[in-house]
Every structure is written in structure tokens, then in C-alpha cells.
Amino acid sequence: MSQQQQLVILGATGSIGLSTLDVVARNKTLFNVFALTAGNNAKKMAELCIEHEPLYAVMATQSAAEQLSSYLNNTPCQTLVMHSQQAMSDLCAHPDVDTVMSAIVGAAGLLPTLSAVEAGKKVLLANKESLVMSGQLFIDKVKQHKATLLPIDSEHNAIFQCLPHSLQNANVDQNLQKNGVSKLLLTGSGGPFLTRDINTLKAVTVSEAVAHPNWSMGQKISVDSATMMNKGLEFIEAKWLFNCDTRDIDVVIHPQSIIHSMVQYHDGSILAQMGNPDMRTPIAHALAYPERIDAGVKPLNFSDLCDFSFTKPDFDRYPNLQLAINACSAGQGATTTVNAANEIAVAAFLKGQIGFTDIYKINAQTLDDATSTNVQSLEEILECDKLARERAAKLVTKVIH
Numbered sequence: 001m002s003q004q005q006q007l008v009i010l011g012a013t014g015s016i017g018l019s020t021l022d023v024v025a026r027n028k029t030l031f032n033v034f035a036l037t038a039g040n041n042a043k044k045m046a047e048l049c050i051e052h053e054p055l056y057a058v059m060a061t062q063s064a065a066e067q068l069s070s071y072l073n074n075t076p077c078q079t080l081v082m083h084s085q086q087a088m089s090d091l092c093a094h095p096d097v098d099t100v101m102s103a104i105v106g107a108a109g110l111l112p113t114l115s116a117v118e119a120g121k122k123v124l125l126a127n128k129e130s131l132v133m134s135g136q137l138f139i140d141k142v143k144q145h146k147a148t149l150l151p152i153d154s155e156h157n158a159i160f161q162c163l164p165h166s167l168q169n170a171n172v173d174q175n176l177q178k179n180g181v182s183k184l185l186l187t188g189s190g191g192p193f194l195t196r197d198i199n200t201l202k203a204v205t206v207s208e209a210v211a212h213p214n215w216s217m218g219q220k221i222s223v224d225s226a227t228m229m230n231k232g233l234e235f236i237e238a239k240w241l242f243n244c245d246t247r248d249i250d251v252v253i254h255p256q257s258i259i260h261s262m263v264q265y266h267d268g269s270i271l272a273q274m275g276n277p278d279m280r281t282p283i284a285h286a287l288a289y290p291e292r293i294d295a296g297v298k299p300l301n302f303s304d305l306c307d308f309s310f311t312k313p314d315f316d317r318y319p320n321l322q323l324a325i326n327a328c329s330a331g332q333g334a335t336t337t338v339n340a341a342n343e344i345a346v347a348a349f350l351k352g353q354i355g356f357t358d359i360y361k362i363n364a365q366t367l368d369d370a371t372s373t374n375v376q377s378l379e380e381i382l383e384c385d386k387l388a389r390e391r392a393a394k395l396v397t398k399v400i401h
């Protein structure tokens with residue numbers, strides 16, 4: 001890396017955003033924070049502005065931006081404060097920007113991420129929902145605008161690292177089978193309810209659901225990990241990132257989260273990427289790719305690893321995983337729908353409005369009621385997303401009453 005990369009971090013106040021800033025702070029000669037964006041957490045954003053001195057800080061709403069300005073008023077911080085999704089998108093496409101970390105949670109990340117892609121930036125993709133909801137369109141734009149797409153999700157980053165160099169490029173039509181790859185093995189811990197009696201899942205509380213055994217993450221992805229919808233979204237994400245078929249991907253439960261995923265080759269070799277479960281590893285990998293930098297992550301100590309186990313997922317325990325895999329085979333209308341329904345259902349669960357097992361019921365019913373078949377253009381994707389949200393929200397009110 002010859003000169004400092006100019007970086008935009010979308011979702012800077014979240015779990016991935018803060019881990020990214022941690023890696024950046026360890027490698028200040030290589031990276032400069034050009035802009036930070038966030039939803040509503042103005043207090044946290046003020047701290048980040050004071051520490052990292054970005055040129056711009058963008059909040060989702062005007063009131064959050066006003067709050068941020070008042071926090072920064074009596075400080076030496078010169079950061080220019082703005083608001084709106086459009087401002088986020090504009091900064092992602094700014095000519096001085098090299099790299100965009102896409103770490104907003106949910107569909108709200110789609111337009112700013114696409115803006116970075118359309119400007120041909122290096123895009124570090126944590127926001128899996130944007131790829132799940134827009135698959136083909138997203139990848140077509142990556143190719144058309146010669147953007148560099150690097151996966152941050154630990155599983156996809158692991159697969160990327162285990163692939164032959166010639167396949168580490170979403171810009172070209174990769175062909176896994178022709179390059180000796182027989183399967184992508186997507187690992188998942190199984191979340192906090194791997195061994196809990198299935199009959200008690202109805203009574204799961206919010207604090208039980210967000211208490212992931214190995215990873216510390218935002219609330220939505222933590223619930224998705226408990227239902228394994230997260231692995232389902234990752235299944236769809238892998239299909240698009242690595243240009244493969246549902247037959248090419250297997251999900252493997254690995255409760256220790258030490259192997260982050262694997263690639264199986266025709267000759268019987270299986271390459272695995274391992275490490276302590278800490279998102280700073282994939283973040284540092286993608287930031288510096290193809291070089292390697294310090295991530296602040298403790299190396300694995302093999303003498304501490306007594307258990308290393310693997311099983312097949314139980315779809316009775318994780319029906320959301322099956323639903324997402326089926327949606328992946330069904331096509332874009334189904335994946336956009338399931339993603340939208342899940343965002344509504346998980347938000348309702350986090351607010352205490354519905355039970356844990358209602359998440360699946362709402363997702364499945366919203367998918368059953370789906371009518372959109374032709375979902376290709378951005379307008380069609382956004383319309384499909386909107387209709388699915390409306391249907392899911394209606395189902396939530398039925399559960400409440």
C-alpha cells in the first residue's frame with residue numbers, strides 16, 4: 001500500500017464500525033478516516049469525531065445531526081456534520097474516497113452501498129442484507145463499474161481466503177467447479193439455543209436470544225444467529241459472492257467458531273481459515289488485501305482447544321435456515337421478501353411484541369403470500385421489499401391482538 005487509503009465507514013457507531021475504527025487506529029499510516037456515518041447515536045458519533053477527526057459525519061436524521069452538532073460545538077473538532085441517506089450515498093462516491101466499509105444493519109444499507117459500487121470503490125461488505133435483497137443487480141453493478149468487493153462476514157472472508165487467487169474477484173465470472181472447487185462449507189455455531197429443548201423455544205427472552213456464545217455483535221444479527229436466519233442470509237450471500245449454485249454450498253454446525261468456513265477441492269483437500277472469533281481479523285484482511293496488517297487479535301492457542309466438533313443443522317430447530325435456503329433456490333423475489341419480513345419480525349421480537357418462534361411464522365407466511373415474480377430492477381426490488389414489510393407488519397399486529 002503506497003499511500004493512505006481514504007475511508008468512509010457506513011454504520012460507524014455499530015459493532016463492525018467500532019471494530020473497523022480499532023483496526024484503523026492501529027494502522028494510522030495506512031488509513032485515514034474521510035467520513036463516518038450512523039443512524040441516531042449522536043453521542044457515540046461525537047466521541048468518534050473527536051477521536052478520529054473525519055472531514056464529514058453523516059447522521060440518518062436531521063434531529064440526530066443537530067444533536068451531534070451541539071455535542072461538537074464547544075470542542076476543537078472541525079468535522080462537517082450532515083444528515084440524510086443521500087448525503088451518505090454522495091460521500092461514498094466522493095472522488096477522494098478509496099474504500100467504503102458497508103456496515104449499516106439491514107436494508108437501509110442498500111443505496112449507500114450501491115453508490116460506492118457505482119463509483120467503482122473498494123467496497124468492504126458487512127451489510128449482507130443489501131446483497132441478499134438485490135443479488136444479481138448488485139453483482140452486475142460490481143462488474144459494470146469495476147468495483148472491488150471484499151467480504152467482511154467472517155464466513156465469506158474465510159472462504160475468500162481459502163479460494164485460489166484467480167477466484168478472489170467478484171468482478172469476473174468465477175467458476176468454482178472448473179477451478180477445482182467442489183464445495184463451499186459454511187460453518188455456523190448454532191447460536192445460543194443449539195442444545196436447548198426445542199419445546200421451550202417459544203419462551204425465549206430477548207436477553208437470552210442476543211447472548212451469543214462466541215461473538216459480540218449488534219442486536220439484529222444476534223437474533224438472526226439464534227434463529228440461524230443469519231446462516232440462511234449468509235447462504236444467499238455466498239451464492240452471489242462466489243457465483244455458485246445452492247448445490248455447491250453446505251452448512252456445517254461448528255459450535256466453537258474457530259474454523260470460520262472451508263473450501264473443499266476435487267482432490268479431497270479441504271482448506272479452512274481459523275482464528276479466534278474476532279471480527280477485526282476479516283476487517284483487517286479486507287482493509288489491507290492483499291497485504292496483512294496488525295488487527296489486535298490474540299492468536300489461537302491450540303493447546304487451549306479441547307473441543308472441535310461438527311454436526312449437520314437440524315431444520316426442526318432452525319426452520320428459518322431452511323426457509324432462506326429454499327428462497328435462495330426460488331429466486332430474487334423470494335430472497336428480497338424473506339429479508340424484509342425477517343427485519344420486521346426481528347424488530348418486533350426485540351420490542352417484546354412477538355415471541356421468538358413467531359419470527360419464523362411471520363417470515364414463512366409473508367413468503368407464502370408473496371405475489372411479485374419479476375424482481376430485477378432497483379425499482380422492483382424496492383417495491384418488493386416495501387410490500388413484504390407491509391405484509392409482515394400486518395402479521396405482527398395479528399400476533400399482538
Ligand code: NAD
Nearest residue numbers: 011012013014015016038039104105108126127128217218
Ligand atoms: P449494529 O446494530 O451494531 O450497528 C449498525 C450500524 O448501522 C450503527 O452504526 C447504526 O447507527 C447504523 N444504522 C442503523 N440504522 C441505520 C439507518 N437507517 N441509516 C443509517 N445508519 C443506520 O450492527 P452490526 O452488528 O455492526 O452489523 C452491521 C452489519 O454487519 C449487519 O448487516 C450485519 O449483518 C453485518 N455483520 C456483522 C457482524 C458482527 O460481528 N457484528 C458480523 C458479520 C456481519
Ligand code: MG
Nearest residue numbers: 153154155234
Ligand atoms: Mg457471519
